[in-house]
Amino acid sequence: MSTLFQQEQQHLQDVLEVVDQQTQKLKAETSKRQQEVVSIRRHFWDEVKINTDTFDDFLETVINLRQETQALAVGETTYDHVKKRLSTLQKMQNAPYFARIDLKEQGMNEAEPIYIGISSLMDETGEDFIVYDWRAPVLSVYYDDEPGHVSYKTPSGTVEGELEKKWQYLIRNGKLISMFDTSLTIVDELLQEVLGQGTNKQMQSIVSTIQREQNKLIRHEQGRILIVHGAAGSGKTSAALQRIAYLLYKHRATLKADQVLLFSPNGMFNSYVANVLPELGEENMQQTTFQEYLQQRIDGDFTLETAYEQLETLLTNSLTEKMKSRFAAIHYKASTAFFAQIEQYFIALTEKGMQFKPIVFRGEEIVSANEISQQFYMIYGQLPFAARLEKIQQGLINTLKKRAKYERTKNWVQEEMELLSDVAFEEARRYFARKKGFKREEVEQFEMSEQQLAQLLVARRFKPLREAIEALEFIDIPAIYEGLFDENTFISQDEHWAEICQVTKQQLASGILLYEDATPYVLLKEWLVGMQVNRQIKYIFIDEAQDYAPFQFEVLKRLFPAAKFTILGDFNQGIFSHAHQLNNFEHLIELFGEQETTLLAMHRSYRSTKSIIEFTRQLIPEGQAIIPFNRAGDVPTLTILQSRQQLHEKIQHRVVALQQQGMATIAIICQSAQESKDAYEGLASSIDQLKLMKSGSAEYEQGVIIIPAYLAKGIEFDAVVIYDASKYRYGQERVRRLLYTACTRAMHQLTLYSLGEPSGFLHSPCEQDVIQTIVEGE
């Protein structure tokens, strides 16, 4: 064993001792803080004397309450803080650092070793760093630079220096396994070892092996929008999560985790990435899906088709004339041209085209739609759009008030009074007593008049109507949206416009809003009722961004006016129909302008073995640009079979063999949900604990699963089995990217089967010998 290795072992022991001491100290403090909080909670009401007899007493009570609440809040925050630090220290007991640089800053006589870990560690005096947090400004040097002259930015200016050495350590359970001098050779051993491990139920942090191109993404700070186009498995999601951790650290005085929002493809993905930030000692950002946002805004206006349902329909139906029209509509409705058209339509609504719903009470029309329309265009016609609605709203509320007074003497009120239960009567009496200023102990003495009861009953009946008016529900938004498709409303440049108008109107009449209409509808709704923008969110991350239509980006930009955007995607995985014609994110430059936009490309792919990448990159045009990470593995195989029974037998044997090789997550990937269901029915009895993943599934499952390709997006498996890569399933150009997405989910093993003639997309890989073909007899 070299002296250097021994020295490093000793150093590790010393650091671990400090970690241990600090852990013990903090444990004692945690229990002290916990007791404090429990005690404040328990005695909260003893400390606060409620006295409301005089105004001064009341004031004292309020002050008292506030002091106790503050004490509780401070106690809780300190406790949370201490607990969080304790959890980080516990992780550092396993590996307190993962790398080191020797840096001689300008003006220093000799190089200082800087150890790098997931968090910083100070010595006893609290003045010197034993370990630096990987996000410290100086450490950009570790990720970005080779030995030699370096400079890095700090809040107080640029610092120059000489980087003498770079080391990486492999430390497991507090033991130094190996160390590499990465300044001498580019060693990938550590990365090899990390990538060679099996998948986990959840995504892992990549902090100890961040690569240079990923570091650019992580530490980027300029402009409002960063767009990353990265190959499958290039670490877009991983690096994005590291970026969030970095931003939370760098801006810790001003940025909180709930001001960062990640748009992810589905709920299952949410659970898949949920562990990365806590692993790094940070709180999780907020997460949502675009579908959730749409659902919340459509709120009962229609039944909403999901993006997956749309895709499933397109995948499982043959290309009839009707389907062709639908494709045309999807493309047009995803475009910025359609966005501009809606904008024009909205402006034109100031002159004509608004539609309203009448105000109806107990089946009787109190104000007709026509009257509201007259107010909008005639009486308040000179006012701006929103002001007209406000005037109408006020007028309608006044009408309701008058009408309510009038209703009090009606028979229905009398009848309701008679039918009122004792409990409801008592509740009403108490309500009035309190309103009239009766104290709790005096309530019994209060007598409620019949008039008061009538007033209450009527008010309750009018409440939903008043709330609907306050929410501007008298605007008939579905009808206005439909009006957009009156052929004579617009002369659109799109050649399919007449056809689009016709099919959309028919569809809207059914009460189901197709996915391609959802964002346009919501946009129009936001404009009509006043856009609900969110200024709290400071950073938005959009993963799998190739799935978003240009139209959707326009909406997101408006919804989050204070946010900076990080957009990550791969057009080769663009499986939704609107994405077919797009090959890059250039169109997004226009969103905020060139000055505000940075485009980054990531070509190196880490997920799969070299053999798998050599195969998958043959599936797509320009795939040669993807650089595989040098990790050995078996060449993928394609087995051509003639019967389903044979197929199922082969898959079953293959799954057993893969399990014997230690593959913990095995996905049998199908083209659609329909195919997944059929495959599941055929395989469930022969594969133990086989699970079928559906679009509503919330958890990413380990073991053997069957999953449609579009749901497997963004996640990965030790081994992937393509259920049927035949020409029948993957014949048309529009599903090329689906097959690519499915195959690129594999980390270590990829096996394809084909029932009959294989997909034409496999010709090139077969010719290039990057896949081994086996033909089984009849």
Ligand SMILES: Nc1ncnc2c1ncn2[C@@H]1O[C@H](COP(=O)(O)OP(=O)(O)OP(=O)(O)O)[C@@H](O)[C@H]1O
């Ligand atoms: N620097 C790294 N160190 C260790 N592992 C890495 C690194 N970069 C990526 N990986 C691993 O590669 C795999 C793919 O990463 P990730 O899922 O982030 O890629 P992606 O670009 O989002 O992929 P896709 O677009 O295919 O969903 C993950 O297992 C991740 O942990």
